[in-house]
Amino acid sequence: xxxxxxxxxxxxxxxxxxxxxxxxxxxxxxxxxxxxxxxxxxxxxxxxxxxxxxxxxxxxxxxxxxxxxxxxxxxxxxxxxxxxxxxxxxxxxxxxxxxxxxxxxxxxxxxxxxxxxxxxxxxxxxxxxxxxxxxxxxxxxxxxxxxxxxxxxxxxxxxxxxxxxxxxxxxxxxxxxxxxxxxxxxxxxxxxxxxxxxxxxxxxxxxxxxxxxxxxxxxxxxxxxxxxxxxxxxxxxxxxxxxxxxxxxxxxxxxxxxxxxxxxxxxxxxxxxxxxxxxxxxxxxxxxxxxxxxxxxxxxxxxxxxxxxxxxxxxxxxxxxxxxxxxxxxxxxxxxxxxxxxxxxxxxxxxxx
Amino acid sequence: xxxxxxxxxxxxxxxxxxxxxxxxxxxxxxxxxxxxxxxxxxxxxxxxxxxxxxxxxxxxxxxxxxxxxxxxxxxxxxxxxxxxxxxxxxxxxxxxxxxxxxxxxxxxxxxxxxxxxxxxxxxxxxxxxxxxxxxxxxxxxxxxxxxxxxxxxxxxxxxxxxxxxxxxxxxxxxxxxxxxxxxxxxxxxxxxxxxxxxxxxxxxxxxxxxxxxxxxxxxxxxxxxxxxxxxxxxxxxxxxxxxxxxxxxxxxxxxxxxxxxxxxxxxxxxxxxxxxxxxxxxxxxxxxxxxxxxxxxxxxxxxxxxxxxxxxxxxxxxxxxxxxxxxxxxxxxxxxxxxxxxxxxxxxxxxxx
DNA sequence: TGTTAGCACTCTAACCGAATGAGTGCTAAC
DNA sequence: GTTAGCACTCATTCGGTTAGAGTGCTAACA
Numbered sequence: 072x073x074x075x076x077x078x079x080x081x082x083x084x085x086x087x088x089x090x091x092x093x094x095x096x097x098x099x100x101x102x103x104x105x106x107x108x109x110x111x112x113x114x115x116x117x118x119x120x121x122x123x124x125x126x127x128x129x130x131x132x133x134x135x136x137x138x139x140x141x142x143x144x145x146x147x148x149x150x151x152x153x154x155x156x157x158x159x160x161x162x163x164x165x166x167x168x169x170x171x172x173x174x175x176x177x178x179x180x181x182x183x184x185x186x187x188x189x190x191x192x193x194x195x196x197x198x199x200x201x202x203x204x205x206x207x208x209x210x211x212x213x214x215x216x217x218x219x220x221x222x223x224x225x226x227x228x229x230x231x232x233x234x235x236x237x238x239x240x241x242x243x244x245x246x247x248x249x250x251x252x253x254x255x256x257x258x259x260x261x262x263x264x265x266x267x268x269x270x271x272x273x274x275x276x277x278x279x280x281x282x283x284x285x286x287x288x289x290x291x292x293x294x295x296x297x298x299x300x301x302x303x304x305x306x307x308x309x310x311x312x313x314x315x316x317x318x319x320x321x322x323x324x325x326x327x328x329x330x331x332x333x334x335x336x337x338x339x340x341x342x343x344x345x346x347x348x349x350x351x352x353x354x355x356x357x358x359x360x361x362x363x364x365x366x367x368x369x370x371x372x373x374x375x376x377x378x379x380x381x382x383x384x385x386x387x388x389x390x391x392x393x394x395x396x397x398x399x400x401x402x403x404x405x406x407x408x409x410x411x412x413x414x415x416x417x418x419x420x421x422x423x424x
Numbered sequence: 425x426x427x428x429x430x431x432x433x434x435x436x437x438x439x440x441x442x443x444x445x446x447x448x449x450x451x452x453x454x455x456x457x458x459x460x461x462x463x464x465x466x467x468x469x470x471x472x473x474x475x476x477x478x479x480x481x482x483x484x485x486x487x488x489x490x491x492x493x494x495x496x497x498x499x500x501x502x503x504x505x506x507x508x509x510x511x512x513x514x515x516x517x518x519x520x521x522x523x524x525x526x527x528x529x530x531x532x533x534x535x536x537x538x539x540x541x542x543x544x545x546x547x548x549x550x551x552x553x554x555x556x557x558x559x560x561x562x563x564x565x566x567x568x569x570x571x572x573x574x575x576x577x578x579x580x581x582x583x584x585x586x587x588x589x590x591x592x593x594x595x596x597x598x599x600x601x602x603x604x605x606x607x608x609x610x611x612x613x614x615x616x617x618x619x620x621x622x623x624x625x626x627x628x629x630x631x632x633x634x635x636x637x638x639x640x641x642x643x644x645x646x647x648x649x650x651x652x653x654x655x656x657x658x659x660x661x662x663x664x665x666x667x668x669x670x671x672x673x674x675x676x677x678x679x680x681x682x683x684x685x686x687x688x689x690x691x692x693x694x695x696x697x698x699x700x701x702x703x704x705x706x707x708x709x710x711x712x713x714x715x716x717x718x719x720x721x722x723x724x725x726x727x728x729x730x731x732x733x734x735x736x737x738x739x740x741x742x743x744x745x746x747x748x749x750x751x752x753x754x755x756x757x758x759x760x761x762x763x764x765x766x767x768x769x770x771x772x773x774x775x776x777x
Numbered sequence: 778t779g780t781t782a783g784c785a786c787t788c789t790a791a792c793c794g795a796a797t798g799a800g801t802g803c804t805a806a807c
Numbered sequence: 808g809t810t811a812g813c814a815c816t817c818a819t820t821c822g823g824t825t826a827g828a829g830t831g832c833t834a835a836c837a
Contacts, residue, residue: 131788133787
């Protein structure tokens, strides 16, 4: 069966109508469109063909049609291809209120990402999800030991990509301030610039040798460093706009709402599932669309997810995902994400200067 | 109308039955109880009285009765009073899996609080909520400036109660390492031990005087300190177990679920509402129960909230709240919270040593 | 050969009325 | 003071009917 131009028009018309209403769309509705002034009977014939091709289905015998995953896929691929062709269409989307983010001093990247998730959620009416910055090859930038109270020190660990973690260490022994300074110096000299793999036994042995009596401190600091690295490995995830799923009845029927909200709350599973999605094609914009069953999270098989990868330079990167019903407005979501990514690039480039 | 012993027994029986089933309870059900072996007719007479007293209502004419807020209030007050009398009843609650928390090195208080919220939620099947540690009179413990890259420094601000915040500062000028160290020293000398109010213009003037050329750095650091203090003022809030509300149909009918989830996601409002709840009576355990309309959050008027205050010493404290339907198991919740608080005290005392 | 009108058919959603049953309030007897 | 009995109320359930949306098919039309 051939998918000629008219069939494609009808398919798109069905998809777009269904996006707006959420109701199965019938032949009469389509035949009223400017573009497709045929009688309902003609449309019906075409629809029967589209159904045979697996692009649309009827929920029950006497209902209108709704798109299948395959139908959406066709639609999305076409749209992405067209967007790639006309690179800057300068569509008049309502500008995202990103100025706030830009003007504010960004002291912590993660805070900004959370804020961004909120803005995206409010703007799209879908749920958003951001994985924290992450790098398989992140390196230790430096660390800083400071005395706190008797027997307690603060160890600040800074990884490449401005990932900063605090650790309060309880020591059994006490340590002089000057000794701590020296330890600080030694540790930085030995460890700065190394990745987790590079901090091996020989480095550690050297360190303990040099540290002399304060081996306990060294090993606790090393533990803290290791934990910081490994925490980096388990993608932290922020979500926003979870309640937006209630806008879409097809996502909230039965226990679905509960399951979805649970998944969003158990961010860990979510993070590793989404985080592990590799961008298959090395497109520069790096936007991926997962429709229905393509989503690698069970409770989201009725959803679509659009992801984009942001990069902080130095190999540190993370993902932004937008989760909505399969009938989400892919066009708007993809464009909003693209805009967001260029904003982000602007911010990070500015920071990098 | 007098509330005699038998009426009270019946009220409690209604409450406890309704807790289990969530269905209005009728006279037959009550009359089958060991304790209340009267005919349904007798029970009905008593129920009519209880209804007249405003302690129970029927949802519709031919239905059983459910407790009113006033009824719950009576029940809860009695229970709390009895618990106060017999201080350590050593009820055989399934021990909370707090050992994990105890044995793990706690490097960040907030992480532990989040974990605790999760455990509580899983254990009670209600939603939990924790406000981060907070103090109106917290003081600057110390701060630590470290060089990062050209023109960027890391300022770690530590407040009393081990509240640690990182700030990455972008400088217009560059600064030598040794100069930074000196600034670090000066800032600490002048600021350590001061509260937000105590860092006034005269202190700042002195500082800028002493700092000489590096006024920009000083003022940016001061900004960071101010922000850390003020962030402290806007209670951070963690929630867990939000999906548990789906277990209780009376909370999920209509748009209620959506509203509740939204409230939980917008943690700020929640935080200030809950955080501002003062403990009216200075009871040592400091457990408060808010029933229905007593809850100061609009979307939670169908819920009850039980809160407890934890304290990290030094005036730093926060609140733990358990949110559930009005028919929640107050007994279990209060006991679980008490147990949790004593665990917490154990942990913090240990840390304080 | 593509398009359209007409028609029988299907299925859902909404509505209706009767039956069911849980539970009540009241009265009168114990 | 307690209880048995009874009439009554009301939510829920179920079957049956209807209305409406939409389809598929056939036959006529251009």
